[in-house]
Amino acid sequence: AQSVAQPEDQVNVAEGNPLTVKCTYSVSGNPYLFWYVQYPNRGLQFLLKYITGDNLVKGSYGFEAEFNKSQTSFHLKKPSALVSDSALYFCAVRDSGSARQLTFGSGTQLTVLP
Protein backbone atom coordinates (compact mmCIF):
# COMPACT_ATOMS: atom_id res chain seq x y z
CA ALA A 1 0.00 0.00 0.00
CA GLN A 2 1.17 3.52 -0.71
CA SER A 3 1.29 6.25 1.90
CA VAL A 4 2.35 9.85 2.48
CA ALA A 5 3.58 11.41 5.69
CA GLN A 6 3.60 15.12 6.41
CA PRO A 7 5.26 15.21 9.82
CA GLU A 8 4.36 18.80 10.68
CA ASP A 9 0.75 19.79 11.25
CA GLN A 10 1.75 23.45 11.44
CA VAL A 11 4.65 25.46 10.04
CA ASN A 12 5.18 29.10 10.95
CA VAL A 13 7.63 31.31 9.09
CA ALA A 14 8.30 35.04 8.95
CA GLU A 15 7.56 36.89 5.74
CA GLY A 16 10.64 37.08 3.54
CA ASN A 17 12.24 34.00 5.08
CA PRO A 18 12.62 30.71 3.21
CA LEU A 19 10.01 28.05 3.88
CA THR A 20 10.03 24.27 3.77
CA VAL A 21 7.08 21.93 4.08
CA LYS A 22 8.14 18.33 4.52
CA CYS A 23 6.80 15.21 2.83
CA THR A 24 7.93 11.62 2.75
CA TYR A 25 6.27 8.84 0.83
CA SER A 26 6.07 5.10 0.40
CA VAL A 27 5.10 3.40 -2.85
CA SER A 28 5.98 0.04 -4.35
CA GLY A 29 6.88 1.24 -7.83
CA ASN A 30 8.20 4.51 -9.18
CA PRO A 31 6.44 7.49 -7.62
CA TYR A 32 4.51 10.28 -9.20
CA LEU A 33 4.49 13.07 -6.62
CA PHE A 34 2.29 16.13 -6.31
CA TRP A 35 1.81 19.20 -4.15
CA TYR A 36 -1.56 20.91 -3.78
CA VAL A 37 -2.59 24.02 -1.86
CA GLN A 38 -5.95 24.71 -0.28
CA TYR A 39 -7.11 28.19 0.68
CA PRO A 40 -10.02 28.62 3.11
CA ASN A 41 -13.37 27.57 1.65
CA ARG A 42 -11.74 26.61 -1.63
CA GLY A 43 -10.89 23.41 -3.46
CA LEU A 44 -7.38 22.11 -3.90
CA GLN A 45 -5.15 23.82 -6.43
CA PHE A 46 -2.29 22.08 -8.19
CA LEU A 47 1.17 23.52 -7.42
CA LEU A 48 3.66 21.15 -9.00
CA LYS A 49 4.47 17.55 -9.80
CA TYR A 50 7.40 15.22 -10.19
CA ILE A 51 7.08 12.52 -12.81
CA THR A 52 10.62 11.93 -14.02
CA GLY A 53 13.75 13.86 -14.88
CA ASP A 54 15.28 16.67 -12.84
CA ASN A 55 14.98 16.19 -9.12
CA LEU A 56 14.23 19.89 -8.60
CA VAL A 57 10.76 20.74 -9.83
CA LYS A 58 9.52 24.29 -10.21
CA GLY A 59 5.85 25.12 -9.91
CA SER A 60 3.32 27.87 -9.48
CA TYR A 61 3.72 31.00 -7.33
CA GLY A 62 7.49 30.57 -6.93
CA PHE A 63 7.28 27.19 -5.21
CA GLU A 64 9.66 24.35 -5.92
CA ALA A 65 10.14 20.84 -4.61
CA GLU A 66 13.09 18.50 -4.47
CA PHE A 67 12.67 14.80 -5.13
CA ASN A 68 15.08 12.66 -3.13
CA LYS A 69 14.76 8.99 -4.00
CA SER A 70 17.13 7.68 -1.35
CA GLN A 71 15.28 9.51 1.41
CA THR A 72 11.87 9.00 -0.23
CA SER A 73 11.13 12.66 0.27
CA PHE A 74 9.55 15.44 -1.73
CA HIS A 75 9.84 18.62 0.34
CA LEU A 76 8.15 21.80 -0.81
CA LYS A 77 10.23 24.97 -0.71
CA LYS A 78 10.09 28.66 -1.44
CA PRO A 79 13.04 31.05 -1.12
CA SER A 80 11.03 33.99 0.25
CA ALA A 81 7.64 33.49 1.90
CA LEU A 82 4.69 35.83 1.44
CA VAL A 83 1.78 36.36 3.83
CA SER A 84 -0.48 35.27 0.97
CA ASP A 85 1.22 31.85 0.98
CA SER A 86 -0.59 31.05 4.23
CA ALA A 87 -2.76 28.03 3.44
CA LEU A 88 -3.09 24.27 3.89
CA TYR A 89 -0.63 22.24 1.83
CA PHE A 90 -1.06 18.62 0.79
CA CYS A 91 1.51 16.22 -0.60
CA ALA A 92 0.24 13.30 -2.69
CA VAL A 93 1.71 10.20 -4.32
CA ARG A 94 0.67 7.56 -6.75
CA ASP A 95 2.40 4.57 -8.24
CA SER A 96 3.51 5.21 -11.82
CA GLY A 97 2.23 1.75 -12.71
CA SER A 98 -1.31 2.47 -11.64
CA ALA A 99 -3.66 5.39 -12.30
CA ARG A 100 -6.08 4.15 -9.73
CA GLN A 101 -5.31 6.03 -6.59
CA LEU A 102 -3.73 9.29 -5.55
CA THR A 103 -2.93 9.09 -1.84
CA PHE A 104 -2.74 12.30 0.17
CA GLY A 105 -0.92 13.25 3.31
CA SER A 106 -2.75 14.74 6.28
CA GLY A 107 -1.82 18.29 5.33
CA THR A 108 0.41 21.01 6.76
CA GLN A 109 -0.98 24.40 7.75
CA LEU A 110 1.50 27.06 6.71
CA THR A 111 1.27 30.44 8.41
CA VAL A 112 3.47 33.27 7.18
CA LEU A 113 3.77 35.99 9.79
CA PRO A 114 4.09 39.62 8.70
Added chain:
Amino acid sequence: EAQVTQNPRYLITVTGKKLTVTCSQNMNHEYMSWYRQDPGLGLRQIYYSMNVEVTDKGDVPEGYKVSRKEKRNFPLILESPSPNQTSLYFCASSFLGTGGYTFGSGTRLTVV
Protein backbone atom coordinates in the same frame (compact mmCIF):
# COMPACT_ATOMS: atom_id res chain seq x y z
CA GLU B 1 -13.13 27.31 -18.71
CA ALA B 2 -11.84 23.85 -17.81
CA GLN B 3 -13.35 22.89 -14.50
CA VAL B 4 -14.94 20.34 -12.22
CA THR B 5 -18.34 21.43 -10.98
CA GLN B 6 -19.87 20.09 -7.80
CA ASN B 7 -23.35 20.74 -6.50
CA PRO B 8 -24.50 21.66 -3.99
CA ARG B 9 -21.75 23.60 -2.19
CA TYR B 10 -23.46 23.26 1.16
CA LEU B 11 -26.01 20.70 2.32
CA ILE B 12 -27.64 20.02 5.68
CA THR B 13 -29.74 16.89 5.86
CA VAL B 14 -31.22 14.47 8.35
CA THR B 15 -30.13 10.95 9.12
CA GLY B 16 -31.49 8.43 6.64
CA LYS B 17 -32.64 10.81 3.93
CA LYS B 18 -31.11 9.80 0.62
CA LEU B 19 -29.04 12.43 -1.14
CA THR B 20 -26.93 12.83 -4.26
CA VAL B 21 -23.98 15.14 -4.78
CA THR B 22 -23.35 15.81 -8.43
CA CYS B 23 -19.97 16.16 -10.14
CA SER B 24 -19.37 17.15 -13.73
CA GLN B 25 -16.17 17.85 -15.68
CA ASN B 26 -15.74 19.45 -19.09
CA MET B 27 -12.19 18.29 -19.86
CA ASN B 28 -12.97 14.86 -21.34
CA HIS B 29 -11.04 13.22 -18.48
CA GLU B 30 -11.22 9.45 -18.23
CA TYR B 31 -10.51 9.31 -14.51
CA MET B 32 -12.82 10.68 -11.81
CA SER B 33 -12.73 10.26 -8.08
CA TRP B 34 -14.46 11.26 -4.85
CA TYR B 35 -12.61 12.21 -1.66
CA ARG B 36 -13.70 13.25 1.78
CA GLN B 37 -11.64 15.66 3.87
CA ASP B 38 -11.67 15.49 7.63
CA PRO B 39 -9.44 17.46 10.04
CA GLY B 40 -6.18 15.69 10.75
CA LEU B 41 -6.91 12.94 8.25
CA GLY B 42 -6.24 14.69 4.97
CA LEU B 43 -8.15 13.49 1.95
CA ARG B 44 -9.36 9.92 1.82
CA GLN B 45 -10.59 8.34 -1.37
CA ILE B 46 -14.16 7.04 -1.42
CA TYR B 47 -14.62 5.74 -4.97
CA TYR B 48 -12.95 6.22 -8.31
CA SER B 49 -13.75 5.54 -11.95
CA MET B 50 -11.31 4.79 -14.74
CA ASN B 51 -13.90 5.32 -17.47
CA VAL B 52 -17.59 4.98 -18.28
CA GLU B 53 -19.20 2.05 -16.45
CA VAL B 54 -15.90 1.29 -14.64
CA THR B 55 -15.92 2.11 -10.93
CA ASP B 56 -14.05 0.79 -7.92
CA LYS B 57 -13.78 1.29 -4.18
CA GLY B 58 -11.25 3.56 -2.58
CA ASP B 59 -10.18 3.52 1.05
CA VAL B 60 -13.49 4.51 2.68
CA PRO B 61 -16.38 3.34 0.47
CA GLU B 62 -18.81 2.22 3.18
CA GLY B 63 -22.13 4.07 3.05
CA TYR B 64 -21.54 5.51 -0.42
CA LYS B 65 -22.46 4.60 -3.99
CA VAL B 66 -21.38 6.02 -7.32
CA SER B 67 -22.25 5.62 -10.98
CA ARG B 68 -20.52 6.55 -14.23
CA LYS B 69 -23.05 6.39 -17.03
CA GLU B 70 -21.50 9.29 -18.94
CA LYS B 71 -17.88 10.34 -19.17
CA ARG B 72 -18.46 13.82 -17.78
CA ASN B 73 -20.61 12.94 -14.74
CA PHE B 74 -19.78 11.05 -11.56
CA PRO B 75 -22.45 11.48 -8.88
CA LEU B 76 -21.93 10.45 -5.25
CA ILE B 77 -24.95 8.84 -3.63
CA LEU B 78 -25.60 8.47 0.08
CA GLU B 79 -28.51 6.07 0.38
CA SER B 80 -28.95 6.47 4.14
CA PRO B 81 -26.70 9.23 5.47
CA SER B 82 -25.43 9.08 9.03
CA PRO B 83 -23.78 11.76 11.19
CA ASN B 84 -20.32 10.19 10.67
CA GLN B 85 -20.62 11.14 7.01
CA THR B 86 -20.56 14.81 7.95
CA SER B 87 -17.52 16.01 6.04
CA LEU B 88 -16.15 18.10 3.21
CA TYR B 89 -16.36 16.22 -0.08
CA PHE B 90 -14.29 16.79 -3.20
CA CYS B 91 -14.66 15.47 -6.69
CA ALA B 92 -11.57 15.30 -8.89
CA SER B 93 -10.76 14.30 -12.44
CA SER B 94 -7.72 13.73 -14.60
CA PHE B 95 -6.45 12.13 -17.75
CA LEU B 96 -5.03 8.69 -17.25
CA GLY B 97 -1.25 8.90 -17.27
CA THR B 98 0.94 11.50 -15.64
CA GLY B 99 -1.58 14.27 -15.13
CA GLY B 100 -2.46 15.77 -11.83
CA TYR B 101 -6.00 16.06 -10.62
CA THR B 102 -8.37 18.96 -11.15
CA PHE B 103 -10.58 19.40 -8.09
CA GLY B 104 -14.06 20.75 -7.66
CA SER B 105 -14.77 23.48 -5.10
CA GLY B 106 -16.11 21.03 -2.56
CA THR B 107 -19.41 20.15 -0.91
CA ARG B 108 -19.77 20.65 2.81
CA LEU B 109 -22.25 18.07 4.05
CA THR B 110 -23.78 18.06 7.53
CA VAL B 111 -25.92 15.13 8.62
CA VAL B 112 -27.96 15.73 11.77
